Amino acid sequence: MNDAAATLARSGPTSANIADWIRTQIRSSRLVPGQRLVEVDIIRQTGGSRFKVREAFQRLAAEGLVEIEEFRGASVRGASEDEVRQLYQARALLEGMCARDFTVRAGAEDRKKLARLALEMEECVDSNSPEKFSRLNSEWHKLLMRGAGNAVIEDLVKRLSTPVHHLLFGTFYKGDRLREAVEDHRLIMDAIEAGDPEAAEAAMRVHVEHGHRFLSKLERAVHND
Amino acid sequence: MNDAAATLARSGPTSANIADWIRTQIRSSRLVPGQRLVEVDIIRQTGGSRFKVREAFQRLAAEGLVEIEEFRGASVRGASEDEVRQLYQARALLEGMCARDFTVRAGAEDRKKLARLALEMEECVDSNSPEKFSRLNSEWHKLLMRGAGNAVIEDLVKRLSTPVHHLLFGTFYKGDRLREAVEDHRLIMDAIEAGDPEAAEAAMRVHVEHGHRFLSKLERAVHND
DNA sequence: AATGACAATATTGTTGACGATATTGTTAAA
DNA sequence: TTTAACAATATCGTCAACAATATTGTCATT
Structure with a gap:
């Protein structure tokens, strides 16, 4: 025990x-x-x-x-629309940096693991299992930050994410969003495997910004009930 | 009351x-x-x-x-050298973004205030008053972030700064570092006034990185006592 | 029925006491 | 002298009781 x-x-x-x-x-x-x-x-x-x-x-x-x-x-405590914007901007910068660092600094095992996670997530789209996708997604982002040697940043991003994730749970993950995320991930993985840190950073920023847009749409939809 | x-x-x-x-x-x-x-x-x-x-x-x-x-x-809790590196990298990104946003979004009064603070700090170099400089410096950075409409980021950066500022107090601020900081600030102010957000962001990143280098040197010096 | 004053209840803030654990000091044996 | 066992003290973690405040319900008055 x-x-x-x-x-x-x-x-x-x-x-x-x-x-x-x-x-x-x-x-x-x-x-x-x-x-x-x-x-x-x-x-x-x-x-x-x-x-x-x-x-x-x-x-x-x-x-x-x-x-x-x-x-x-x-x-x-709820976050206002503007607060959410700032949080996502911060995330985009920080995770972008991690993608860049990962490309340069990550070890072979972490690279393999990251690729495997990405693959598993692609399968989730076909089998339509959003909860599993959500879990793997968290894993993927965490691994990318830690593998880049930025554990402190990982912790920081975790704190940034909590207050806005109340909508991104379970059934809200629709097929379109999953496909978009998988596409983003593929771009990031490609850049990492090609050893192009700039491209990895840029792709990650786009990915986070996509998440922001998706969340905003969701909130508007909920608001108009 | x-x-x-x-x-x-x-x-x-x-x-x-x-x-x-x-x-x-x-x-x-x-x-x-x-x-x-x-x-x-x-x-x-x-x-x-x-x-x-x-x-x-x-x-x-x-x-x-x-x-x-x-x-x-x-x-x-003390921060390790690597943790400090990550904290400063995060600050560089976040404050860089604020400098960019300030250039585009800040109101006229905030711009004026920021310029005045920068001037007062230059005077501190001549009169050699590091405590006042330190206070004004905090003000300057805060105003830049808030004026950019990023209060959440300001709060975040404050938290990032606390664990590493134990050395940057009072008498440690030597003339050279003050002059370097003033020079950095001037570059940032120039970019803001010229309406060049890219340049402002770049200059701010350099400024924060200078702060990091200075701190590292200090720690090494203290360590070798 | 609507409103305001008052009482009853619910909820939180604060304090003090007590047991649990770590730290320090002491003593005796090797 | 050194070290191990033990005792004494310091410090922390937990709980239960009490005080302060907010919230809700009631009743009389209009």
Whole structure:
């Protein structure tokens, strides 16, 4: 039994576990922006103590995911359209840099793994399995950043991504978007394999910008319900 | 009396105040990497309650500024050479983008303010006042990002900067570095005033990279003591 | 029925006490 | 003198009770 499991067994989830749980709820839009996070509810659903729940709130507040008001507790913070734009611009720059670095610096194993992930994702389009695609996609982006030797950037991008991913879950991934993403990935992989860092960076920027556009369209569609 | 002051008066500093205080201590290297942050000490020095101090720790941990180990509490987290490299690369990209956006989007007042700040900083070189220079410099960078309409990026860059600024304080700012920075700023201002966003972005990247080199030199010098 | 004052409840903020763990100091044996 | 075992202290993690505030419900008045 590892440490985490041991801790879990003797005294319920840790504050980090609870924070993760909340993050997941937000990403899957079981918790929507503006919604209040009542301590007792979280306690019931996670089994954590009140103290740990509050610690989790603090961490999430520092990440900008929730907002804490005096005597009103924590609530899910939504991002405005302009904030989303800035976040995606930042991502485009940072991931673009990673694509460039990966082209130059990555080891042989990471290159192979990245190619294999891309292939698996292509298969997901045919078999129409958006959840698997979503998971592989996260893996792919993470591997690209870490393989480029930029773990700090990876962490940063993760933080940037959380507050806007509440729409990109499960059934929302339609066939068109999947095909577009696969096409983008192929361009990036080609550039990497050709050893062309400039092209890899440019292609990655385009890819992230595509994601932004797709999200904007989605939000407009939801808004016009 | 504003809200913050009122709160302060009736019940001591808030957890955000304490977090700020700790951040300042770290930046001014009164707290150095590896050093443990003993709760009682912080309580004595800030007047906050233990609960609030711990909340502050959680926030700082989420920002990556301190590390929390079980039963050993919080300690200041130092950045490795490679982490510093990644942080500066991210800054170069993000601030470069802001310089570009400022050139295109900034209002007339912000442009004027930015130019005035740059002038004041030039005077600081002659009068040899590094603390004032440092303050104005922060102002200048902040204004550039906010004037570009990228407040989220500004916040992000602030977080990126904190863990590495412990050396760039007070007397470390030598005349050479000041002159170099002023020269960089002048190039950036020229590009902005000429309405050349590409040049502004490029000049800003160079400027940040200069800052990185300077810091590296400093660390090597300190290390060889 | 609509509105405002007031009470009841729900929720959060704060404090203090207690147990758990790490760190330091002490002593005795090799 | 050095080291290992043990005790003492310092520090941290957790919890439960209480205080402060917000929210909701009720009732009388218009």
